[in-house]
Amino acid sequence: MPASVVEDFGNGRSGLEGARLLAGGTAGPSVLRPLIAEVLDSLAEGAGERCGPLPRGGPSAVARRVRALVPDALPESGTGPVPALRTLVRLLAEGAADPADPLCAAHLHCPPLAVAVAADLAASALNPSMDSWDQAPAASELEAVTCAALAGLVYGPGGAADALMTTGGTESNQLGVLLSRERHGPGVRVVCGENAHHSVRRAAWLLGLAAPLTVPAPRGVLNPGALARALEAAGARPSEPGRYLVVATAGTTDAGDLDPLPAIATVARRYGAQLHVDAAYGGPLLFSDLLRERLAGVEQADSVTLDLHKLGWQPVAAGLFAVPDGAALRPLDHRADYLNAGDDSEAGIPDLLGRSLRTTRRPDVLKTAVTLRALGRRGMADLVERTCAAAECLADLVAADPEFELRSLPTLSTVVFRPAGAGDGTVAGIRRGLLTEGSAVLGRASLDGRLWLKATLLNPHVQPSDLSALLKLVRDAAGTHGTGQPHDTGWWEGPAPR
Numbered sequence: 001m002p003a004s005v006v007e008d009f010g011n012g013r014s015g016l017e018g019a020r021l022l023a024g025g026t027a028g029p030s031v032l033r034p035l036i037a038e039v040l041d042s043l044a045e046g047a048g049e050r051c052g053p054l055p056r057g058g059p060s061a062v063a064r065r066v067r068a069l070v071p072d073a074l075p076e077s078g079t080g081p082v083p084a085l086r087t088l089v090r091l092l093a094e095g096a097a098d099p100a101d102p103l104c105a106a107h108l109h110c111p112p113l114a115v116a117v118a119a120d121l122a123a124s125a126l127n128p129s130m131d132s133w134d135q136a137p138a139a140s141e142l143e144a145v146t147c148a149a150l151a152g153l154v155y156g157p158g159g160a161a162d163a164l165m166t167t168g169g170t171e172s173n174q175l176g177v178l179l180s181r182e183r184h185g186p187g188v189r190v191v192c193g194e195n196a197h198h199s200v201r202r203a204a205w206l207l208g209l210a211a212p213l214t215v216p217a218p219r220g221v222l223n224p225g226a227l228a229r230a231l232e233a234a235g236a237r238p239s240e241p242g243r244y245l246v247v248a249t250a251g252t253t254d255a256g257d258l259d260p261l262p263a264i265a266t267v268a269r270r271y272g273a274q275l276h277v278d279a280a281y282g283g284p285l286l287f288s289d290l291l292r293e294r295l296a297g298v299e300q301a302d303s304v305t306l307d308l309h310k311l312g313w314q315p316v317a318a319g320l321f322a323v324p325d326g327a328a329l330r331p332l333d334h335r336a337d338y339l340n341a342g343d344d345s346e347a348g349i350p351d352l353l354g355r356s357l358r359t360t361r362r363p364d365v366l367k368t369a370v371t372l373r374a375l376g377r378r379g380m381a382d383l384v385e386r387t388c389a390a391a392e393c394l395a396d397l398v399a400a401d402p403e404f405e406l407r408s409l410p411t412l413s414t415v416v417f418r419p420a421g422a423g424d425g426t427v428a429g430i431r432r433g434l435l436t437e438g439s440a441v442l443g444r445a446s447l448d449g450r451l452w453l454k455a456t457l458l459n460p461h462v463q464p465s466d467l468s469a470l471l472k473l474v475r476d477a478a479g480t481h482g483t484g485q486p487h488d489t490g491w492w493e494g495p496a497p498r
Ligand SMILES: *Cc1c(COP(=O)(O)O)cnc(C)c1O
Pocket: 108, 167, 168, 169, 170, 171, 173, 197, 199, 249, 250, 251, 252, 253, 278, 279, 280, 281, 307, 319
């Protein structure tokens, strides 16, 4: 299709013209090019308008801005593609929490790598659906080899280990609990530390199991002695294996702490319990020769959760669920004649339905496979190491400043701290004040009976000067906390998109 035709279509006033443009086929790329150029310009303009990690003015200002520009989300007639992209992409970029900003450090919300985002565009354009081979011929094979390689990172290369791609830690933890229930029946009881992710409890609830037996974790990690006592008291016996599923965490959401995996694996074995390790956050340390030792013991788990949309710099979603032997995934097999007819499977057509609980499924593998090929294991290791080093740098800055209290040295990339002598109300107010100003995004964590500020660093390129600037913002906010209302900065009155 000549570019001029594409441009006419793209800029056309009528939404009907936009409806004629498809992303695929040999013409797809030339149709996409001007649209993507518009997206990129709008991203740049939106980020420029925002000028910080978060839009100013808090939820009401953001809501006013969105509602002003989107008075009718389902208009009778469309604007055509280019104006729609311009208005809404710019609106979203202007009103985004930008994890690439060094002062955006609240959550396990990573700045995605450009190469992964570019690959994700191809995934959308080609739109393979991972529920049957005839919708995703090459994508399904790429998924198989990539999953095997990542499972090998956890369990050692060359074995029977396999992994499934998931939407993230929540789905992976659910799969861990589900496989345990399928192996041992609905009487299986989850046993986890108080520090476990909320999705573990939810998985038990969703799957109709008893609420998890929760072991206190006063120091933020699951203590093997306390775990053994809990299993003993619950009547766990090696002679009756499989009645308990121990869930350990490698990288807690609050503090980035690592449960002592080798000792926990030993206790689980002694009591005939299975072990699932939730390494959603800490798992990518396995890329690094320097840091992988901290995850020793993970290979003893019956299943492992790992997220690459945290310390893996993938756009959402990029989760993995790994097992030491792919045969363990068999309970997920499922038949639907329109997707995996028995005679098709016998004729050698790969059967994908058992590789997920979902049916239609995005080829999230493409961005990850491209990233791994582009950076290699060493490139991934470098990013992980830089990020952990940034956390150490921030912890040093906090520890050296008498105005702050550091909770503990970071294990991964989370730094938990508070202004010395501040009450919990002040800590909460500082965080909300910074959010409302749009100047910094920090998290909060209730630990040791107190409220703390939490910086979850996931930007591998953050500089010490950024970290000093972050602490200065907190110091200034601590000084002024309680003196005024969050000010309305008029962010929403900014210039309207073209
Ligand atoms: C983030 C996280 C999860 C949940 O993962 P999602 O990708 O958000 O579904 C589970 N466990 C831990 C330890 C996490 O950090």
